[in-house]
Amino acid sequence: MLTTLIYRSQLNTSCKSIGLEAIIEKAKRRNSELGITGILLFNGVDFLQILEGAEESVIPLFHRIREDKRHQGVVELMRDYGPRRRFDNVGMILFDLRVDTPRSVLERVLRYSKLDSYLTSDDRVFKFIQTYITRPKPQTIKGTLFSSGDWQLEAEQAPFDKSLPLQPNQPCQFAFQPIVEPSEGKITSIEALIRGNDGGSPEQFFKAISSEDIYKIDLETKAWAFSLAEKIGIGDHKIAINLLPMSLVNVPDAVEFLVDQIGKYHLLPEQVVIEVTENEIISGFHQFHSAIKQLRAAGIGLAIDDFGSGYAGLSLLTRFQPDKLKIDREIISNIHLSGPKQAIVKSIVSCCTDLEITLVAEGIEKLEEWYWLESAGIKRFQGFLFARPQLNGVGQIHWPRPAC
Ligand SMILES: Cc1cc2nc3c(=O)[nH]c(=O)nc-3n(C[C@H](O)[C@H](O)[C@H](O)COP(=O)(O)O)c2cc1C
Helix, strand or coil: EEEEEEEEEECCCCCCCCCCHHHHHHHHHHHHHHEEEEEEEECCEEEEEEEEEEEHHHHHHHEEEEEECCCCEEEEEHHHHHHCCCCCCCCCEEEEECCCCCHHHHHHHHCCCCCCCHHHCCCCCHHHHHHHHHHCCCCCCCCCCCCCHHHEEEEEECCCCCCCCCCCCCEEEEEEEEEEEECEEEEEEEEEEEEEECCHHHHHHHHCCCCCCCCHHHHHHHHHHHHHHHHHHHCCCCCEEECCCHHHHHCCHHHHHHHHHHHHHHCCCHHHEEEHHHHHHHHHHHHHHHHHHHHHHHHEEEEEEEEEECCCCCHHHHEEEEEEEEHHHHHCHHHEEEHHHHHHHHHHHHHHHHHEEEECCCCCCCCHHHHHHHHHCCEEEEECCCCCCEECCEEEEEEEEEEC
């Protein structure tokens, strides 16, 4: 299938010489053999390349180019399919903005185009090219220049009990996972993740419960999370718990129950954050809304969990603004490589900055993901990179530190 792939990258200035002419000559031959056109734009700082050809040729070539040490911070911007080629099958052409004016580069690009002008004016590929060419001046793109050698992870034991024995006479156990702010070196809260008595997942735990009992048990289990929080000594740290919003609606006096249990284990309502997913909120929004009011009146905090995984998206924030918003791990995963994910997260950051909503990026597994997100303005993180959930305790935290 005919594919167009666009990426941007930056010149690796630590390479003595890029040897651009040699790259172009070799690429011309290689691309022609593969039936690929590689339009390469360069301004002395960064590259924009358009690769067009059969999918089975373009994707492996892109993977090879991505590994090339002569450039860095390769971010895929677009991968699309189409009925016809946009460019002549010409192998490779370089458009060098150090030599030619933006206007003449644009004219030359259009000359190589096979599309009628009425099609190019509304075409995403040509818009990417136009924006690149007409940008005021080449910029170093923040967050892309990660070098793994510059960072190391330093392990530190969290100031709580590591792991208490299985708690007897309870329907469930909890694993604790910290949410951290690496720039301050602090733990901002601890999420209590439900586990079965055999250590099984939340899904397994809830699957074994009948549908009539699910909300009652969901609510009641939170008492065990508060009890464990007191036992491991969370002090004045915050504790985040997951709750089905309908548990607040369907179980009589649910908020009173939570407030009583919070007090029983010597916590304050302001220390507790209830996490609910966006789909759960939207599907019962009207009923849930009055429960939210009661929670807020009691001083309990609210977070939207897995934000971006469901169908509500940003429109949810027009109806309800939580204290915290946790960006779904699917958006976070490999964000340093994906232009669309980066654009979405930038818009979430901007929106939450305006609304004073604290953002948490969840599911962080790589230093590169953390580095990009921190550069985009996110301060709080949760994920295996920093700390794994630990049954009945909090384990080691791994802090990113500049390598000396
Ligand atoms: C910015 C940039 C663009 C490149 N574009 C192409 C290309 O379109 N086609 C190609 O074959 N190689 C291209 N290369 C070179 C490849 O990354 C890689 O060096 C080459 O495919 C590997 O060939 P080799 O294994 O024979 O050295 C590019 C390199 C850079 C830095």
